[in-house]
Amino acid sequence: MYSRTYQRLTAFPPLLWITLFLLLPYALLFCFSFWQVRSQTIVHEWTLNNYRELFYNPLYFQVLLRSSRIAGSVTLLALLLGVPLAYFLSFRVRRSKNLLYQLVIIPLWVSYLVRAYAWKTILGGAGVFNTLLMYCGILHQPAAFLLYSPFAVILTLTHIYTPFVFLPVYASIEHIPRSLLEASQDLGASPLRTFWTIIFPLALPGVIAGATFAFVLSLGDFIAPLLIGGPNGIMISNIVVSLFGAAYDWPLGAAISLCMLLLVVLLISGTERLERHLRYGGS
Amino acid sequence: MRSRFGWLNIHAVFVFAFLYLPILVLIVYSFNGESVAGFPPHNWTLRWYNVLFADDALWSSVLNSLLVAGIAVAISILFGLPAALALDRSNFPGKAAFRRLVLLPLILPGIITGLSLLTLFAAIRTHLSLFTVAIGHGTALISVAVTELSAGLQKFDRAQEEASRDLGATEWYTFRRITLPNLKLPLIAAALLILTLSLDEIAVTFFLIGRENTLPLEIWSRLRRGITPEINAVSTLVFAFSLMTILLWYKLRRPALDE
Numbered sequence: 001m002y003s004r005t006y007q008r009l010t011a012f013p014p015l016l017w018i019t020l021f022l023l024l025p026y027a028l029l030f031c032f033s034f035w036q037v038r039s040q041t042i043v044h045e046w047t048l049n050n051y052r053e054l055f056y057n058p059l060y061f062q063v064l065l066r067s068s069r070i071a072g073s074v075t076l077l078a079l080l081l082g083v084p085l086a087y088f089l090s091f092r093v094r095r096s097k098n099l100l101y102q103l104v105i106i107p108l109w110v111s112y113l114v115r116a117y118a119w120k121t122i123l124g125g126a127g128v129f130n131t132l133l134m135y136c137g138i139l140h141q142p143a144a145f146l147l148y149s150p151f152a153v154i155l156t157l158t159h160i161y162t163p164f165v166f167l168p169v170y171a172s173i174e175h176i177p178r179s180l181l182e183a184s185q186d187l188g189a190s191p192l193r194t195f196w197t198i199i200f201p202l203a204l205p206g207v208i209a210g211a212t213f214a215f216v217l218s219l220g221d222f223i224a225p226l227l228i229g230g231p232n233g234i235m236i237s238n239i240v241v242s243l244f245g246a247a248y249d250w251p252l253g254a255a256i257s258l259c260m261l262l263l264v265v266l267l268i269s270g271t272e273r274l275e276r277h278l279r280y281g282g283s
Numbered sequence: 284m285r286s287r288f289g290w291l292n293i294h295a296v297f298v299f300a301f302l303y304l305p306i307l308v309l310i311v312y313s314f315n316g317e318s319v320a321g322f323p324p325h326n327w328t329l330r331w332y333n334v335l336f337a338d339d340a341l342w343s344s345v346l347n348s349l350l351v352a353g354i355a356v357a358i359s360i361l362f363g364l365p366a367a368l369a370l371d372r373s374n375f376p377g378k379a380a381f382r383r384l385v386l387l388p389l390i391l392p393g394i395i396t397g398l399s400l401l402t403l404f405a406a407i408r409t410h411l412s413l414f415t416v417a418i419g420h421g422t423a424l425i426s427v428a429v430t431e432l433s434a435g436l437q438k439f440d441r442a443q444e445e446a447s448r449d450l451g452a453t454e455w456y457t458f459r460r461i462t463l464p465n466l467k468l469p470l471i472a473a474a475l476l477i478l479t480l481s482l483d484e485i486a487v488t489f490f491l492i493g494r495e496n497t498l499p500l501e502i503w504s505r506l507r508r509g510i511t512p513e514i515n516a517v518s519t520l521v522f523a524f525s526l527m528t529i530l531l532w533y534k535l536r537r538p539a540l541d542e
Contacts, residue, residue, distance in 0.1 A: 006454050007373035014366035014425070017358075018384055021422040025399030032402050081298045088291040100295075102533070107302045109525040110309070111483045113499055114518035117506055118305030121312060121515075128308060159305060162298070213390060220392020223485060227506060237394045244398060244490070250405075257398050264391060 026261070032254035042250055050255035060239070060256065067235040070150055070157070071219040075165075077158040078214045082165035083207060087199075090173040101170070108163050116227050119156045123147040123228070148230025156228060157218040164217075165210035172206030173199070205275040212271045216264050236260065306522070313515035331516035341517060344501035351417045351488075351497055352481035356474050358421025363428025363473070364466075370429070371436045386430070388423040393486025396423050401490045412493035419487040424477045431476060435469030468535050475532040479525050 034046050054060050089100055107115070122128045123146040130142040146152060176199060184194040222237035229235070236256065243253030316326035335341065369375070370382055388396050400419050404411060443465070447457040485499045492500055498521070505511050 002372045003454060007369065007375070010365040011369035011373050011375050014362045014369065014385070015381065017362045017422070018366075018381070018425070021400065021403070021418060022384060022387070025403040028402040028406055029395075029399045081301065084291060084294050085298050088295050092291060103299065104302070106526065106529075107306060109479065109529050110306055110522050111499065111502075111518060111525075113483075113485055113502055113506070114309060114514070114521070115305050117502075117514060117518070118309045121308055122305065159301065162302065216390055217392055220394050221486075222394060223503075237392065240394060240398070241489075244401070250402070253398070254402065257395055260392070261395050264395075265387075268390060 029254050029258055029261075032251050033258045035251045037249050037251060040248065050252045053252060054255055054259065060236075063234060063239055064236050066150070067219055067237075070154055070233075070235060071215050073154045074157040074161060074218040075211050075215045077154065078162045078165040079207065079211060081158070081162045082210065083169050083203075086166050086170035086173055086206075087203075090170060104163050104166050107159075112160060113223065113227075115159060116156050116224050119152065119159065120147060120228050123152055123155070147228060148233065150229065150233045152228040152230075153224045153233045153235075156224045157221060160224075161214035161218060164213050165207075168206040168209040168213075169203060170206075173203050176202045201278065205278050208271050208275055208278075212267060216267060220260060220264075309515055309522070310519050312512060313519045315512060315515075331512045334513050335516045335520075338513070341498075341501060341513075344496045344498045347413055347495050348482050348498040351413050351420060352478050354414070354417035355420035355424055355481040356477050358418065359424040359428040359477050360470065360474060362421075363425045364432055364470070366425065367429045367432035367436060368462075370433065386426045389426040389430070393423070393484070394490075397487040397490035400487070404491070410493060411491055413495055413497070415491045415493065416488050416497065419491045420481045420484055423484075423487055424480060427477055427480065428473050431473035432466065432469050435466050439465060472532050472535045475528050475535070479528050479532075482521075483525070 032042070033050055034048070035042055035044050036047055036049055037043070085104070089097060089104075093100060120127075124130070127147075129146060130139065133139040134142065180198050181194055184198055189197070219235075220237050222235060222241050225233045225235045225238050226241075229238075237260075240253045240256050240260075243249045243256070313331055314327045314329070316328040316330070366385055370378070370385075375381075397419060400415070400422070401411075404415055409415060443461050444457055447461050448454070452460070483499060484497075485503065488497055488500055489503075496504065498517075502514055502517065505514060
């Protein structure tokens with residue numbers, strides 16, 4: 001019912017903008033990753049050196065591994081916090097459901113940077129944690145390992161991504177038809193059996209979506225590591241930042257970013273396929 | 284019903300405590316009398332708010348942020364609205380790929396969006412400024428505009444448009460008098476959400492910023508220098524501001540969600 005002109009007029013401007021400012025930059029990043037730096041200038045000579053460097057220098061692989069470990073821990077913790085909460089809100093809470101739902105979302109609107117900074121105040125030498133632990137006599141001097149460590153990064157990122165995990169899980173649990181649960185109960189299934197055969201499989205797509213989100217975004221983070229990570233909390237994006245900054249090796253930085261982009265796209269399409277498979281069965 | 288004090292309740296209390304601890308600390312310490320962050324805070328003061336209001340660099344960064352957010356809202360709505368309409372109503376080759384591409388910045392770490400745009404601006408020799416930051420925000424947030432407006436279009440009653448066309452109105456007239464008014468609430472809601480996200484954005488901004496700072500980058504550069512209680516005060520204010528925007532956003536979006 002919409003004319004050709006209408007369709008073209010709506011499709012063309014966003015296509016143009018996206019091509020110019022999203023697709024073209026990705027293509028340029030791709031090109032940069034095959035160029036190199038010689039005497040402080042980027043020369044447009046095609047080479048595989050950057051990728052060779054990534055592959056043979058163990059440093060990059062180690063940092064990537066550490067980043068994945070941190071992102072994996074964040075994902076796991078966010079799941080441990082977010083999934084039971086979603087279940088609780090959906091099944092156990094009646095009157096104040098909406099209020100509690102909003103209360104989970106509100107922390108999202110506190111600036112990312114500021115929350116990282118607040119954790120710095122909490123974990124620091126004279127901070128809330130140390131003072132409390134010393135007051136209780138558990139510690140005699142402030143624990144230095146709290147701040148400027150991978151632990152601090154994991155804590156901060158978990159704080160940031162728990163609501164992101166909660167949201168899709170809650171949505172998928174809320175969408176489970178309650179009649180299914182009644183039917184299961186009427187047919188004599190135990191609560192545990194109802195959980196494993198109905199609730200768990202139907203909530204799984206939401207769990208996967210939330211986990212993917214938490215993993216991908218914390219894997220690419222560079223703010224929390226810079227602010228509270230210390231030397232042992234350096235992640236892969238921090239290396240990219242320094243390559244594009246003081247180290248001035250854009251091509252190598254571009255190669256790392258491109259690998260990250262590829263990793264993210266593969267991960268997303270993989271989990272999307274998995275979600276679809278879970279939702280519609282094998283058919 | 285099982286007991287009211289099961290482990291799920293305890294778990295929920297713990298999660299809420301975890302989520303709100305930093306926010307509480309932030310607000311409490313913005314009134315802390317000492318400049319070192321000891322615990323518990325001893326004497327209360329409004330000093331940091333006074334310092335804050337006299338801080339010109341901070342205020343000019345707030346203005347910069349508002350400018351960037353304004354342009355970002357304009358770009359993302361201007362291109363997000365037609366994109367949402369096209370995805371809803373047009374057929375063109377590569378539509379599925381286009382949808383994926385538009386939505387990609389939603390899940391992509393900001394560093395990749397920022398860096399790829401940086402290479403573009405370097406290649407065309409554009410000086411980095413607040414304007415390049417705004418282009419970055421606008422482009423990344425088209426994804427948010429598209430998701431919000433697509434949700435609005437899902438609820439859209441197409442019969443009204445058909446009636447308008449059957450009665451002889453042109454497509455342009457129908458768009459102005461039927462489509463746009465029907466999308467008013469989702470449009471405002473999307474704009475508010477994009478405004479808030481842009482005001483807080485840091486990863487993309489980090490790479491595209493010129494000489495003038497946005498508020499998050501101004502905060503960032505001060506944080507790197509050490510703990511300054513003033514930051515607690517400004518963050519508390521920013522939190523209050525975002526909270527108000529989001530309450531407004533929620534109020535506007537709610538009718539669309541309930542239907």
